[in-house]
Amino acid sequence: MALCGVLWALTPHFLTVPNLLNVAQQTSINAIVAVGMTFVIVSGGIDLSVGSIVALSGVALGAALQDGQALPVALAIALGIGVACGLVNGAIISWGGLPPFIVTLGMMSIARGAALLFTEGRPVSGFDPLFRSLATGHVGGVPSPVVATMAVYLIAHVVLTRTTFGRYVYAIGGNEEATRLSGVSVRFHKTMVYAVSGLVSAIAAVILTARLNSAQPIAGMMYELDAIAATVIGGTSLMGGEGSLAGTLVGALIMGVLRNGLNLLGVSSFLQQIVIGAVIIGAVLVDTVLKRHRN
Amino acid sequence: MRKLTVLFVAALAASSLSCNRAAPESTDKPKIALVLKTLNHPFFVDMRRGAQEAADRLGVQLEVQAAERESDVEKQMQIVENMIQTGIKALVITPSGSREIVSALVKARDAKIPIIIVDTRVDEKAAADAGVHTETFVGSDNYEGGKLAGGYVVKATDGKARVAILEGIPGHETGDSRLRGFRDAVKDAPGITIVASQPANWERDQGFNVFQNMLQAHPDIDTVFAASDLMALGAVEAIAAAGKTGKIRVVGFDALDDAKKAIAAGTMDASVAQFPSEMGKIAVESAVKAMRGEKLPANIVVKLEMVTKDTVK
Numbered sequence: 001m002a003l004c005g006v007l008w009a010l011t012p013h014f015l016t017v018p019n020l021l022n023v024a025q026q027t028s029i030n031a032i033v034a035v036g037m038t039f040v041i042v043s044g045g046i047d048l049s050v051g052s053i054v055a056l057s058g059v060a061l062g063a064a065l066q067d068g069q070a071l072p073v074a075l076a077i078a079l080g081i082g083v084a085c086g087l088v089n090g091a092i093i094s095w096g097g098l099p100p101f102i103v104t105l106g107m108m109s110i111a112r113g114a115a116l117l118f119t120e121g122r123p124v125s126g127f128d129p130l131f132r133s134l135a136t137g138h139v140g141g142v143p144s145p146v147v148a149t150m151a152v153y154l155i156a157h158v159v160l161t162r163t164t165f166g167r168y169v170y171a172i173g174g175n176e177e178a179t180r181l182s183g184v185s186v187r188f189h190k191t192m193v194y195a196v197s198g199l200v201s202a203i204a205a206v207i208l209t210a211r212l213n214s215a216q217p218i219a220g221m222m223y224e225l226d227a228i229a230a231t232v233i234g235g236t237s238l239m240g241g242e243g244s245l246a247g248t249l250v251g252a253l254i255m256g257v258l259r260n261g262l263n264l265l266g267v268s269s270f271l272q273q274i275v276i277g278a279v280i281i282g283a284v285l286v287d288t289v290l291k292r293h294r295n
Numbered sequence: 296m297r298k299l300t301v302l303f304v305a306a307l308a309a310s311s312l313s314c315n316r317a318a319p320e321s322t323d324k325p326k327i328a329l330v331l332k333t334l335n336h337p338f339f340v341d342m343r344r345g346a347q348e349a350a351d352r353l354g355v356q357l358e359v360q361a362a363e364r365e366s367d368v369e370k371q372m373q374i375v376e377n378m379i380q381t382g383i384k385a386l387v388i389t390p391s392g393s394r395e396i397v398s399a400l401v402k403a404r405d406a407k408i409p410i411i412i413v414d415t416r417v418d419e420k421a422a423a424d425a426g427v428h429t430e431t432f433v434g435s436d437n438y439e440g441g442k443l444a445g446g447y448v449v450k451a452t453d454g455k456a457r458v459a460i461l462e463g464i465p466g467h468e469t470g471d472s473r474l475r476g477f478r479d480a481v482k483d484a485p486g487i488t489i490v491a492s493q494p495a496n497w498e499r500d501q502g503f504n505v506f507q508n509m510l511q512a513h514p515d516i517d518t519v520f521a522a523s524d525l526m527a528l529g530a531v532e533a534i535a536a537a538g539k540t541g542k543i544r545v546v547g548f549d550a551l552d553d554a555k556k557a558i559a560a561g562t563m564d565a566s567v568a569q570f571p572s573e574m575g576k577i578a579v580e581s582a583v584k585a586m587r588g589e590k591l592p593a594n595i596v597v598k599l600e601m602v603t604k605d606t607v608k
Contacts, residue, residue: 019380026373121465121494125394126421136398208369213421214395218366218464263377266358269334273363 013264021143027256028145029211030226031249032204034234035156036086036197037227038248042160043193044173044240045100049089050201050227052111054220057082057202059115062124062215071131079202085111086198090191104194108224115217125214135210145207152200157245159196169193173240230255233283254279324356327582328378329575330371330388331361332415336525337551338571339389342413345572346387349579357579358383365497366464368395375399379406385582387411393418393468400427409585413578414571415469431591433578437469440567440599441476441522444546447565447601448481448518451544455486459509461502461521461530462494470497470522473548477520490516495526502529503536510537518544524554524566531562550602558607568600 013019033050040047061078065071085107092103137144160166168189171179180186204223209215234251236243258279262272329346331339343359350357358378362370368391375386379402386403390396393416400417403410410429417429448456458481463470474492481487491509495501502521506529510516521527527547534543540562547554550568557563574597581591600606 013380013382016380019377022376022380026376029369123392123394123466126424211398212368212372212392212395213398214368214392216366216368216392216395219369221364221367259373260377263360263374264381266360266381268359269361269363 014261019260019264021146023253023256023260024146024149025143026260027252028149029204029208030223030230030255031149031252032152032200032207033223034227034230034248034252035152035245036200037224037231038234038236038243038245039156039160039169039193039196040100041228041231041236041238042173042240042243043169043190044176045093045190045193046104046228046238047089047194047197048101048104048224049085049107049111050197051220051223052108052115053082053085053198053201054205054208054223055115055217056085056111056118057205058209058215058219059119059124059217061206061209062127063118065127065131066124074131075206078206079199082198082200082202082205083195084198086195086201087191089198090194093194094187094190100194112217119215119217121217123214123216125212127210127213132210132213135207145211148203148207152203153245153249156196156200160245165189165192170241173242175241226255229280233280235287251283254283324354325384325586326356326358326382327385327387327579327586328375328381328383329357329359329579330374330378330386331359332371332389332391333363333365334359334361335363336365337553338549338569342389342571342575342578345575346579347575348572349576353579353583355384355579355583362391366391368392371396372399376402379403379408383408384586385409385411387413387578387582389414390417391415392466394421397421397425397427400429401425404428409582411578411582411585413574415467418468430585431581431593431595433574433581433595433597435569435574435597435599437472438476440548440569441473441478442480443476443599443601444473444520444548444565444567445477445480447603448477448520448544448546449484449487451564452487452518454484456488456518456544457513457515458487458489459506459513459516459519460489460492461505461519461526462492463497463522463526465494473522495521495529497523497525499525499529502526503533504529506530507533507536510534510539516543518546520546522548524549524551527563527566528553528557531557535562550600555602555607558602558604561604565601565603568602570597573597 036050037047057078060081061074064074064077089104089107092098093100135145139147168184172186172190176186208219230251231248232238233254234247236247258276262275333339347357360374371391386408396417400410404427412429412432414434416432462474490513493505495505502525506519519530521530524547527545531545534540545563547563547566550566554563554566577595584591
């Protein structure tokens with residue numbers, strides 16, 4: 001809120017309805033990817049492969065649509081690929097006993113390579129208006145990517161706070177050994193956590209592809225870092241066991257508002273990177289200091 | 296709450312940094328946006344310089360923005376959306392993707408902002424399908440540039456060469472045209488064989504690695520054509536690492552300062568010179584004309600030149 005106040009004071013263009021809808025749309029992709037990242041980080045893991053999964057699901061979706069498949073079939077293929085990548089990540093982490101950092105780093109390269117191989121490096125572009133309306137349409141005056149983001153957050157929030165699966169995610173992140181000893185199938189639930197991350201990455205891919213009217217095999221680079229930033233700015237601990245999706249949404253919005261505001265102010269693109277980096281460190285620093293204070 | 300307070304301070308610090316940059320906003324000069332692919336490439340830095348000089352001379356305010364990475368179309372689209380909000384009177388853009396950028400241009404059209412395309416063309420069919428009209432295209436003919444390079448290779452090697460090609464990012468109009476031009480120029484010389492052609496994504500380090508690998512697979516390569524100088528300079532280093540400096544002819548594109556130095560030093564043979572600062576200048580002049588409602592030609596061609604050891608300055 002304060003950030004919005006500052007930007008409003010500095011530039012008259014910030015606090016206009018078209019611009020705020022702009023920010024909400026621009027934030028939606030990062031916000032959705034960050035949902036999965038929050039699940040993963042709360043469970044004590046990390047997922048570096050999200051950006052590559054966005055690219056792979058995107059090109060699969062694009063190819064299916066150009067092949068003349070019906071929209072629901074194409075969407076199912078895209079989401080299926082996202083989930084499959086997540087399941088592979090989760091299964092190797094759980095049953096192979098490897099660190100999530102290594103496994104998802106590998107998947108980052110594999111999914112990117114698969115996307116490039118599949119498309120021979122070329123973007124797949126040009127889709128019909130029905131599909132494009134997933135990004136360009138409106139529901140009751142609200143742009144559809146924003147509606148999709150709200151829906152994803154609502155469902156994910158319920159899953160994380162109101163279901164046994166959600167409670168196990170926190171428990172695994174808090175103390176994996178204790179959770180296992182109390183009879184919970186840690187392996188199964190951890191695998192599911194990465195599947196969730198793959199699924200939401202694929203949802204983000206659908207919106208990105210519709211927005212650009214093109215599926216690029218080089219799309220989504222560095223998305224993992226943006227998603228991690230949104231999650232930790234939102235107060236989720238990298239140690240696992242604590243965090244909330246409301247916080248992550250705020251984190252994603254802070255990053256979106258900052259980028260938009262710095263553009264409106266005409267700040268050089270080099271300085272923008274410095275400011276965003278400083279805000280990430282600053283926000284987490286404050287969070288840490290406050291927590292120490294409370295204890 | 297305290298978290299918000301500190302964020303406030305952080306934002307304040309950020310904004311105070313930018314205050315002197317935001318200051319010209321108070322003037323009544325009409326504002327033109329120059330959206331580049333990136334600013335970490337000398338080509339675009341030169342283009343900005345030319346554009347800025349023209350803007351100062353013509354009394355318009357120039358807002359320059361670029362994505363962090365050259366291929367980040369989504370980011371470039373966000374920048375265009377944000378710039379439209381600031382009430383720009385014209386949009387000058389070097390598209391990161393020939394087709395993808397059309398979605399962003401649709402938004403400029405809806406805001407009735409004239410569009411000037413520089414350096415990389417917009418896919419004509421995609422633009423026509425979306426009903427986007429661009430005022431003009433300012434740039435060099437990359438196909439002709441590729442032909443110029445190909446013609447040089449045919450002449451310099453007496454029509455006998457084993458050629459390796461370093462391509463740009465696949466699917467980019469700029470790189471594809473250069474390659475087409477090059478291939479067309481050498482195809483009539485029966486002694487010239489293209490033994491390898493691989494993308495090095497416009498980057499110097501990838502140019503090094505890819506060419507090193509090519510040399511492993513084809514030790515008999517005697518000529519390399521790179522679709523950009525950064526990749527050519529990477530190849531120059533790979534040649535030096537293999538101890539073959541002077542034995543392999545390197546032809547690049549862009550005539551960057553580093554490439555001119557390499558040509559003068561004899562580690563590189565030639566490069567096709569574009570004039571990015573000229574492009575920037577003409578683009579801003581065209582934008583001002585478009586703002587006044589003047590009609591512009593569909594294409595404004597900026598000259599090309601072959602830089603060799605004899606002509607390098």
